[in-house]
Amino acid sequence: MVSTNLLKGSLQTIVLKLLKENGRMYGYEITKKVEELTAGKVILTYGALYPVLHKLEAEGSVVTESENHKNRTRIYYSLTRAGQSIMKEKMKEMKEFLDAISQILNPSPGFNHV
Amino acid sequence: MVSTNLLKGSLQTIVLKLLKENGRMYGYEITKKVEELTAGKVILTYGALYPVLHKLEAEGSVVTESENHKNRTRIYYSLTRAGQSIMKEKMKEMKEFLDAISQILNPSPGFNHV
C-alpha cells in the first residue's frame, strides 16, 4: 500500500474530482472507488474521509441527500457550483504540484550532462 | 507558488533524492536548489527543512561535515548507505503514489465511454 502520509493535502481534491467524474456518491462508495482505481494500493480510512466530506458540506462545496438502502442510511454527496469551481482551482494546484515534484524527482535526463 | 500543504509527506524524499543527485549539500543550498528546479514555485521554509535534516541525521540516513565559508558555518549533509537504501524505498513509494494519484485524477480518457 502506498504510504498514506503522502495523501496529506490531496484528499479534498480527490473527493471533489471523484464527485465531478461520477456524479453523486456516498462515503463508503468513495473509499471503494479509490481502492478500485488504484488496484487496492490506496485505502481511504473513514476517519480521514468523513471529516473531509463534512468540511466540504460546511463550506458549501457539496450538498447531501439522505436515502435508505436495505435499512442502512446512505448520505449522497454532490458538487455545488461553488464546489465545481473550487475543484477546478484545486486540480490546477495539484497539477502544478505534480509538475514541481517531477522536476525535483526526475531531473531531465541528458540535460545536465551536456 | 504551489500550495505548500501539498508537500506534506514528500519533503524527506525530496531531500534524500537531492543529496543523491548532487552529492553533499548544505541546508541553505537545498532550499535554493528546490527554488531553482521549480522556477520559484516551491519554497522550502527553514522551519520545515532543518528539522527534517536533523531527523535524517538522527536516523543515520545522512552524515554531516561542518565547514567555514566566509565566516559562516556550513553544515554539509551527505547520504549514508542506509540513507541510499531508504531513498530508494521512498522513491518507489512516491512513484506508486504519483501513479495512484494520476489514476484518480486523470481517468483513462475514452475508456469509460465505450
Add this chain to the structure above:
DNA sequence: ATTATATATATAAGTAAATTGAATATGCAA
C-alpha cells in the same frame, strides 16, 4: 554611515490533516 539584502542555521509555538481505535447498526453467507 546606515539600510537593505543575501547568506547560514536553529528552535519554539501553533495548526492542519491525517491515523488509530472504538462505537453503532443491519444484511447476508458460511
Add this chain to the structure above:
DNA sequence: TTGCATATTCAATTTACTTATATATATAAT
C-alpha cells in the same frame, strides 16, 4: 452463530508542517 460486508460517526493522538523569532556575518545600495 460466527464472520464479513455495508454504512456512518467521533474522540484521542500523532505527524508534519507553518509562522515567528533569534542569532550572526558579508556585501551592495543610498
